[in-house]
Amino acid sequence: MSELKAGERIRYEGDEIRFRLNLRPQVRLTLVTRDGRFVEPEIDGAWQVFRSLSRHGDDAEILVFLEDTAIGHANDVYPAQMRIGESEWSMPEPIGSLRSIILCQLYRKDGVTRLKASNEGHAFGIDAYARARNIEPPRHQRSAPTDVPGHRDLPPSRGGRGSGSGILVTPTLIVTNEHVLEDATGFRVPVARDACRVVGVDPMHDLALIEGEFSGDPIPVRIADPVWLGEDIMAAGYPLSDLLGADLKVTGGHVSGLKGLGGDLSRFQFSAPIGSGSSGGAVVDKQGRLVGVTAASLAHQNVRDHGANSENVNFAIKACLVQELLSAHGFELPTNLSSDGMSPRELTNRLRRGVVQIEVAF
Structure with a gap:
């Protein structure tokens, strides 16, 4: 298994990404599209899977966030692993305590889809993330x-x-x-x-x-x-x-x-x-x-x-x-x-x- 550095880019080929993390109650993994839609992963054993990525457009971000915005951080999900096809990588851990952490960014440049590893995020959680991108946070997806x-x-x-x-x-x-x-x-x-x-x-x-x-x-x-x-x-x-x-x-x-x-x-x-x-x-x-x-x-x-x-x-x-x-x-x-x-x-x-x-x- 290779180790990705923060900011490192790899060429992405395929239509599926898998993640294995130490998720717990109130910590979620989601994909955010360029137009502000939040897409939940499928569960396949120990893996969280995003399939049919091409239907979500060229640009997307995959992040984890802590829904309890009062106290705590989402760093406990690490070590985090990502699998694309037969290749696996470990994801770079954040330096500080964050409530929303961007794992990676998918984007298209010069006709090629690339993935950029990230360890950045927001200390103030999903609301701060959403405000920075001028989108609505996923409150409608929370348990009522x-x-x-x-x-x-x-x-x-x-x-x-x-x-x-x-x-x-x-x-x-x-x-x-x-x-x-x-x-x-x-x-x-x-x-x-x-x-x-x-x-x-x-x-x-x-x-x-x-x-x-x-x-x-x-x-x-x-x-x-x-x-x-x-x-x-x-x-x-x-x-x-x-x-x-x-x-x-x-x-x-x-x-x-x-x-x-x-x-x-x-x-x-x-x-x-x-x-x-x-x-x-x-x-x-x-x-x-x-x-x-x-x-x-x-x-x-x-x-x-x-x-x-x-x-x-x-x-x-x-x-x-x-x-x-x-x-x-x-x-x-x-x-x-x-x-x-x-x-x-x-x-x-x-x-x-x-x-x-x-x-x-x-």
Whole structure:
């Protein structure tokens, strides 16, 4: 088996390419055509196969990407192997931590089809990849979170389990990230008195709504006043529960930017430390009012590899979109919740009662 170097080009003859990678739940392999179509491979034993490539046009890219855009990277697919006909190559590994990685590019020049090996990609996942190419990311191909059943006990998995966070915004509704439930076979909310269900999804803004009977107290949502630059905030969630324990973690910081990646006005940047499992957790102001839903964290190592420092660069979905999600599905936020005069200890106790863990089976 030969080793391909990053940027190396080989002549491509045939109409099929095979890949063998260490794929896991929420990491996908796909082919992207020049006009923005995402094509899934066929499965043949240990191989992921793209057939009839000529029908997809002269230019295409084959990439792997992590669908959970909050924490993690897709580098774990390596070592990656490619087979064309009887020839096999090992693919060059990325230098930094990436959430979307281009394995190779197919293109036609001077009447000859060539393949260029690549180890480049994006720290911010499939959305950043799609924005760079002015195409629509493949959200329509994701498992519909509304099909994910809730359980009193976590159901058997296909081989993976995970966890995220959620926020009680009414006595019977929890808001979380869509990607927390994505591709799950089922989920469990420990504070639920019975089985619960997903009743609403906003895939564009990565929000999902879970209905059930829950023990706890809702957190008031701040709607009228937008966050302001430099404002003190607290982040609450359940990061790294398998390592740190399944109790609530609270960190402090401030609003460090009023936009998300690429100028996204639906998100803001904050500096309170978070970790894997924080997704869907609460970002609150000093009065304990919800100002955002934790959604994403910068891939620090990849940024450091480019000579920059990115510690505690995190992003939250603005709270006004929580109200929009509820309204779009016929629900209203409570109007009788108050945070006036709360001490720091009282605020933390409210977060204990209003921010919940969500266990997921894949």
